[in-house]
Amino acid sequence: xxxxxxxxxxxxxxxxxxxxxxxxxxxxxxxxxxxxxxxxxxxxxxxxxxxxxxxxxxxxxxxxxxxxxxxxxxxxxxxxxxxxxxxxxxxxxxxxxxxxxxxxxxxxxxxxxxxxxxxxxxxxxxxxxxxxxxxxxxxxxxxxxxxxxxxxxxxxxxxxxxxxxxxxxxxxxxxxxxxxxxxxxxxxxxxxxxxxxxxxxxxxxxxxxxxxxxxxxxxxxxxxxxxxxxxxxxxxxxxxxxxxxxxxxxxxxxxxxxxxxxxxxxxxxxxxxxxxxxxxxxxxxxxxxxxxxx
Numbered sequence: 001x002x003x004x005x006x007x008x009x010x011x012x013x014x015x016x017x018x019x020x021x022x023x024x025x026x027x028x029x030x031x032x033x034x035x036x037x038x039x040x041x042x043x044x045x046x047x048x049x050x051x052x053x054x055x056x057x058x059x060x061x062x063x064x065x066x067x068x069x070x071x072x073x074x075x076x077x078x079x080x081x082x083x084x085x086x087x088x089x090x091x092x093x094x095x096x097x098x099x100x101x102x103x104x105x106x107x108x109x110x111x112x113x114x115x116x117x118x119x120x121x122x123x124x125x126x127x128x129x130x131x132x133x134x135x136x137x138x139x140x141x142x143x144x145x146x147x148x149x150x151x152x153x154x155x156x157x158x159x160x161x162x163x164x165x166x167x168x169x170x171x172x173x174x175x176x177x178x179x180x181x182x183x184x185x186x187x188x189x190x191x192x193x194x195x196x197x198x199x200x201x202x203x204x205x206x207x208x209x210x211x212x213x214x215x216x217x218x219x220x221x222x223x224x225x226x227x228x229x230x231x232x233x234x235x236x237x238x239x240x241x242x243x244x245x246x247x248x249x250x251x252x253x254x255x256x257x258x259x260x261x262x263x264x265x266x267x268x269x270x271x272x273x274x275x276x277x278x279x280x281x282x283x284x285x286x287x288x289x290x291x292x293x294x
Contacts, residue, residue: 053281057081057274064270081275085260089269091276093249094256101163101252102231105170109227110220112171113178118208120179121186122194132183138176147240154241161244169241170231178223185219186212232283253280 056064058077063070072078085091120132150169151160159165189212197207213220235254242250251259260269260276 050281053274054278057271057278059271059274061270064274078271081271082279084269085272085276085279089256089260089272089276091253091256091260091279094251094253095279097163097250098232098253101167101170102228104167105174105231106224106227108167109171109174109178110224113175113223114182114213114216114220115208116175117179117182118186118212121183122191122212132179135176135179138173139180143173143236147237151240160241161247161250163250166238166241169237170234173237174227174230177226181223182216182219185216189215228283 052069055072056068058079058081059072060078063072086095116135120128120135154160154165154169157165159168193211193215194207197211198204202210233254234252235258238252238255242252242255257273257276257280260273
């Protein structure tokens with residue numbers, strides 16, 4: 001190829017370069033015109049209900065019914081709704097009950113599920129695979145299908161209207177999902193780490209606690225977040241197993257929220273109900289950044 005041809009080729013490339021870059025910028029701008037409105041609409045759909053819930057909790061019942069979507073009077077914010085929800089509505093007791101059940105459920109579910117998943121995924125023994133599928137079968141059983149026999153079983157064991165009975169139910173229904181996630185993660189860990197720990201003199205229990213379990217921290221955090229949200233928001237099982245007359249002081253937050261709307265001689269206090277709902281959702285809002293970061 002002669003020098004003249006090379007110069008012509010280079011000049012053609014130089015002329016085509018700005019044109020291609022301009023076309024790419026135009027395509028990017030066109031995509032942004034479509035993407036940004038969609039994202040903005042999604043932001044409004046997600047954020048506005050939470051903002052509406054927050055400022056509605058600072059209104060009186062009259063303002064809620066006459067102007068439900070307007071901002072409250074900033075000179076007369078009803079902060080008393082929160083204190084009344086905590087005291088008059090016994091929201092403090094409900095909050096403590098839910099916190100206790102949620103913390104114990106998360107800790108015990110992670111503990112039992114981690115040990116079971118580790119044994120089922122790392123060891124070979126007779127019946128390991130059928131046992132693993134037996135646990136997974138729990139994911140396929142609808143709660144509504146099991147609630148009637150479970151209710152009578154809890155009644156026979158005298159565990160109705162007790163924190164212990166509800167705690168055992170929460171752990172049992174949370175185990176299948178936890179074992180499914182943790183078993184898959186333990187299988188993905190290099191077997192050389194386990195073998196090296198055994199060669200250095202560590203027993204199986206020490207290798208599990210000090211080597212394999214810390215490596216499974218991402219899976220543990222994932223399972224813990226799901227267990228926390230599921231237990232904190234759970235209503236149906238708490239309603240079934242804490243429905244007795246002696247269980248008023250054992251109610252969880254969802255049950256308390258359902259009860260808090262009917263106080264003061266069966267008159268609905270919506271300001272207090274919205275304030276209670278805000279208090280109930282605070283831990284959920286706090287857990288969302290943690291799950292996104294993970």
